[in-house]
Amino acid sequence: MTGAELYALTGIALFVIGLHGLIRYAHLMRKILALNVTGAGVFLVVAALAERGQDGTPDPVPQALVITGIVVAVAATGLALVLMLRVASATGRAELPDPRSE
Amino acid sequence: MTGADGTPLIVAALLLPLAGAAIAFAMPRTTRWVGIATAVVLLAVVVMLCGAVGAGGELSHAVGGWGAPLGIALRVDGLSAAMLLTTAAVSLAVAAYGRSYFRDESAGPAGFTPLSMLLIAGLNALFVSGDLFNVYVTLEVLGLSAAALVARAGTPEALTGAMRYLLVTVAASLVYLLGVALLYHLTGTLDIRLVGARLESGAAAWSAVGLIGAAMLLKSAVFPLHFWLPPAHANAPAPVSALLSALVVKASLYVLLRVWLDVLPAARADFGAVVGALGCAAVLWGSTQALRQDQLKLLVAYSTVAQVGYLFIPFAFTSAAAAGTAWRGAVYLVLCHALAKTAMFMSVGNIQLFGGDRIGELDRVVQRLPLTMAAFAVAGITVAGLPPSGGFVAKWLILEAAVQEGRWFVSAVVLVGGLLASIYVFRVIGPAFTKGAQPRQPRRVPNAMEWVAFAVALATVLLGFFGMPLLELIDAGAPFGNALEPER
């Protein structure tokens, strides 16, 4: 296994762990953090696989995609955190109600 | 006609809504007219673009002059043009309605107008994009703006609905992005068509397509992944519900369809059968849930779950001829359903403003808001797929394809879905004629809001008469060309 593959597999693991946290935990802060773990996993896969160039030159395109992806993730996280605060002040809890009870 | 004629129009369709959002943000006092002015100009631009596509076939533009694989290609074929036209028509209606609906809004520079303009910019950018990563960015524009718009209602239910929607849509975007990453490392390109030309089947290819498919089914709220839709669509402000139900859920259908047509020409049958079955289940489940709702907006939201189901049925067809017929019907249904749902959510918004949004509370609304109830009824004809509406033409095409392939179960689902829709529409119209349990003091509904709802509903009927030119437009550039038999 090459180093790039090891990083990519770590990225897959982060992706899965993040999705687990997103589904499993009720608190919105944990959900938002889990979403960021998921994102970090995806970005790690993209960046790690860029290292497998023919003659050792990393591919700049995936690296640029990761930078764009990170900016988008920052924007989404900022929006989600503010929305979380609004939910918490409107309902008294930073959690989502059980959809089955709605 | 060469691409040079249409290219400025493509860029204009991208940048106009961005410019509208920027103006509304920089100069909040212009909000009252900037949304509607932008929408009018956008509609004109898109109509010209449709004319160019209809006359000359697909238009394309290499942004930055690089072209694929290094640069990003924009492409507008008949499918894209139909989606752009739907977006422009709905955004004009919503801008006109929102102008009255949000007239007391106090958010200053950051209200409904800039957010809805950004949403429209994201939709237009998606519908012209030929690049998988570029599509990811546009999906994020859509998801974030839609969530922020749902939260405009400010109620606890709307805020939790918006939060759930935001988490779902961002997570789905990341799942999509992982699929795109795998495709890039398999094919060395992000251009949708080049990926399709270079992709060979294998574990990584199937994983990538599975990730993209799952993400888009989740974003389109296809049964059983619809859990987030009713709370978000039903609690949003009425014009926002219209945007979401009419346009946003179709955006992810569009992505799936593009990947389907351009990336996956081989070995589609298994995947298509699953998606088609989910579509059928969504029609039945969404319709029955709509029948059970007492709250009007939830009824309309569940109706969206059902109608979106129709759009996924054509994935099931295997013969080229039937698939081509069904897809033209489905894309036509996108347009009809978009206008019908816009009219329905606007009518319900009027009824809500008037007082009460439960079926039991409809107290002789027909006499008091005749235009609104007429709009609901006429839009209901399209949703139920009854003649002479556009919805009838669209569902007829899907039905024709099902019969052609001898898929009797699918045919039955199409018919039963229409029947159930007629019933849930009538469940609303019936009580509107009668005296409610508690008589209520009506509040005034601005005339503009009634007229806009009615005009949009009327447009859905007119669509039934303009079926042929629209179906020709959808065929321009042969988006379903590889699904159609050559002699057709």
Place this chain on the structure above:
Amino acid sequence: MSDAHAAAGALAARALLWIVLAGAGAMLATAVLSLPEDGLGLADETLADLGRTGVEHPVTAVLMNYRAYDTLLEMAVLFLALVGVWSMAEARPRPTAPPGLVLQFLTQLLVPFLILFAGYLLWAGAHEPGGAFQAGAVLAAAGVLVTLSGAQLPSVPRALHRSLLLLGLVTFAAAGVAVQLGGGAFLEFPPSAAKALILAIEAAAGISIGLGLVAIFEGGRPSEPESAPR
């Protein structure tokens, strides 16, 4: 349903979740390992045309030229997040208590350096790692430090603040349209002018990104009412 039943149900749901996710993870790991060894990619193509992009660093060339359109939309996403945050809430009040000695000292020490460093990153992006987003993020760090320390910032008129928040997006789009009006494609920077155009766009974008991130950090729209009536 009894508590024991509910607990068992929750346990089963948790186990099912792990099984599904572990299966998905195993499938994805297989997929990653099955990717072709000699990576296909665009490394060679990126380098082949680097001389015409106006920058020497390949990642910046992708961001600001080959795929500049993505970056333009990324600016739109950032602007959108800001509008979304402003639409949802008013900014939290600034801390009124005097900051601790450490924070005050660090702020005074770091902020000038951060601003200087942001400028350096912007310039360096053309030939080594750096660029508008990195510069904007560092600028935002300076702004966040100032906000946390409760220091009084020079008051900027509202309209000017909003214009600066839009500066990056507007400059980017305007440059793209200008080169198209000049006969090229949208965002097709002529090689002779590319360096200057990209630097101008990056400078504008860096300012907007920095201010935008600070505004998002503040958690809402500025709290005082608009000076002029709506």
